[in-house]
Amino acid sequence: MKATEAKLLDFLKRSPQFVIPIYQRTYSWTEQECRQLWDDILRTGxxxxxxxxxxxxxxxxxxxLYQVMAQPPLLVIDGQQRLTSVMLIxxxxxxxxxxxxxxxxxxxKKLRSYYLLNTLEEGERGFKLILTQTDKASLLALMQQKPLPAPESQRIAENFTFFEDRVKSLGGDLTALCNGLAKLVIVDIALNRDQDNPQLIFESMNSTGRELSQADLIRNYVLMGLEPAHQTRIYEDHWHP
Known part of the structure; x- marks a missing residue:
């Protein structure tokens, strides 16, 4: 395990792509959580x-993940909610x-090329963040300025509208928002599949958050050790409603 402090935007800029595993819960932040993030960013800025x-x-x-790319995507096991919300902002x-x-x-142009898109890649590799299920299609549509597909992700749609309204409310004075975003800091924690136990770490980090059911824990234990394509097949055959 490697843990380092990093500015969030620098972290996004240097990382090729983030992929949320199929077994993770979908994007679930409420307006209250989005409002708290927004207020923190402006206050800091x-x-x-x-x-x-x-x-x-x-x-x-x-x-x-194993793909034919100069740098392979990063498989995110904690931080989806923060990443997605910042992407929407x-x-x-x-x-x-x-x-x-x-x-x-x-x-x-710089926001899209640095943090939202991989402009030299095609298909899904052209996007910095790949979510799961309906979240994925909705976020990719937003990144392309296209209408959200049906069925849309309610949380993605509602929270994007919330942030869009907040940005518009600032009028032409966007300096504080930009400065606040530039000051966001994370702890960048990189796990090595061969040396660390991602499942144990995932359970430990979620022990103080929203409770995981036994079904969640069993599902994650079964899927986490598989390659992504196999994860998707097993998930859709046995867990997808």
């Missing part, structure tokens, strides 16, 4: 004496910026 705001950890398995901001760049590095 406004205060010049605050240099950083910690938003939690991102835990992922290195070499967890960045997409909302990119749409509102137009041709402006209120803070260096914060133009629509």
């Amino acid at each position: 406004i205060n010049s004496e605050v240099s950083a705001h910690f938003v939690g950890s991102i835990v992922y398995i290195e070499k967890g 960045l997409e909302s901001l990119a749409r509102h910026l137009g041709d402006t760049e209120p803070v260096d590095g914060f133009s629509a």
Whole structure:
């Protein structure tokens, strides 16, 4: 296991792609949690004496996926909610910026090419974050500025609308938002499948969060050790409603 402190945007920029495993719960943040994140970002951005705001950890398995890419995607086992919510804020901001760049590095083009898309890749590899189930199709549609497909992910749709409304409420003064996003800090925790026990770490990190049922634990134990394509087949055959 390797754990290091990192600025969230730097972490997003240098990472090729994040993939949420099929066995993980879908995106579930409520408006209350999104509002708290938004308020924290603005408060941090406004205060010049605050240099950083910690938003939690991102835990992922290195070499967890095997694809023909210069850098393989990272298999995220904790941090989906934070990653997805920040992506929704960045997409909302990119749409509102137009041709402006209120803070260096914060133009629509740079936000998309650094944090939202892999512009030199095709298909799903062209996106920084791949979610599961209906969340996946909804997020990819947003990243392409397309209508959400039916059935849409309710949480993705509602929270994107929430963040979009908040960005619009700022009018043309986006400096605090940009500064706040630039100050977000995470703990970057990289696991090695051959040396660490991702299942044990996953259970431990969730012990203080939303309770996992026995079915959740059994499902995760069975699926976590399999390759992604096999995970999907087993999940759809035995667990998908």
